[in-house]
Amino acid sequence: MVEKVPMTASGFAALEVELKERQTVHRPRIIEQIAEARSHGDLSENAEYHAAKEEQSHNEGRISEIEDKLARADIIDISKLSGDTIKFGATVTLIDEDTEKKTVWQIVGEPEADAKNGRISITSPLARALIGKSKGTSVEVVAPGGSKAYEITKVEWR
Template sequence: MEMIPMTGAGYATLETELKQRQQIERPRIIEQIAEARSHGDLSENAEYHAAKEAQSLNEGRIADLEDKIARADIIDVSKLSGDTIKFGATVTLIDEDTEKKQVWQIVGEPEADAKNGRISIASPLARALVGKQKGAQVEVVTPGGAKAYEVLKVEWR
């Protein structure tokens, strides 16, 4: 079984979503199915089919969450240190073309969320950064073309 590295916060987020889907969504959907069933003929009952579809999606996500939680390798980022970028590091970059600063934390795939500054360890940017140190120049090939960055800071938080 291949373990999935993740931070403690990422693990807690998965557990919270799993509990919500099991204890709130699952009973709500079952109730919708029962309500739709009471309306009679199921073959042309759009509410019933929509509720069954929602049930299928919810159960699929529950199975996915249970799998990720079972394979979680929780890494305590607060115990990490050093100048070399690796899993858990928060890295401040400057885009060499636009001079725009970006801050990213390198996390596990299940907790990656670019809008909140968390990128997957498997992403092209993270792969380019791992092993580098402050002051390093990094080039990353993106769908929009090659981007060049300079590493300004490496932190553990």
Template sequence: MEKVPMTQAGFVALGEELKKRQSEDRPRIIEHIAEARSHGDLSENAEYHAAKEEQSHNEGRIAELEDKLARADIIDISKLSGDTIKFGATVTLVDEDTEKKTVWQIVGEVEADAKKGRISITSPLARALIGKKKGASVEVNTPGGAKAYEITKVEWR
């Protein structure tokens, strides 16, 4: 069974999503199915089919969350330190062309969210950063072409 690396915050967030899907979404969907079923002929009942589809999606996500939580390898970032980038590091980068500064935390695949500044350990940028130190330059192949960044800060938070 392959472990799924994640931060404590990622583990908690997945647990909360699982609890909500089991205790709130599941009963609500069952109610929708029962209500739609009461409308008669199921063969042409779009409301019934939509509710069944939602149930299938929800149950699939519940199974996925249970699996990921069971295989979680929680990495305590507060115990990490040093200036070498690894899982859990929060890294400040400056684009060498535009001077634009970005901050990314390297996390597990299940908790990656670019809008929240979290990138997956398996992403091209994270793979380029792993093992590097503050002051180093990295080049990353992006869909828009090669990008060069200078690492200006490595933090553990």
């Protein structure tokens, strides 16, 4: 059985954009670089050629990875979700119980996780600790950097 990858509609769209760019912009550019490097002669000591081939390998690997994720995507429409219990798609406001620092996280699928933009994977230690909890609850998160305690101050669906 094929394992589905939970994803928001915006995450799915972002992967489609990246795939198209890699196929229509990066791929032709890399092919051109390889052709140019080949014209310089001896390939055994041609650093430009080897660098372009390595970039091509990386690009084709990423294309395959994106195609796989898109094929297995289970798109979840967050706009239809509601309630007080935290689940996939929720945007959660937390207060660190030690530092009083406020953070806001949206729980998303692995392919679209981006901590810098406040999006954490459903498989992350923090998301796993939050799932099933509600506003006003305290959670303790055991992460590689040690344990942290947070108070959940808001659960939103946006």
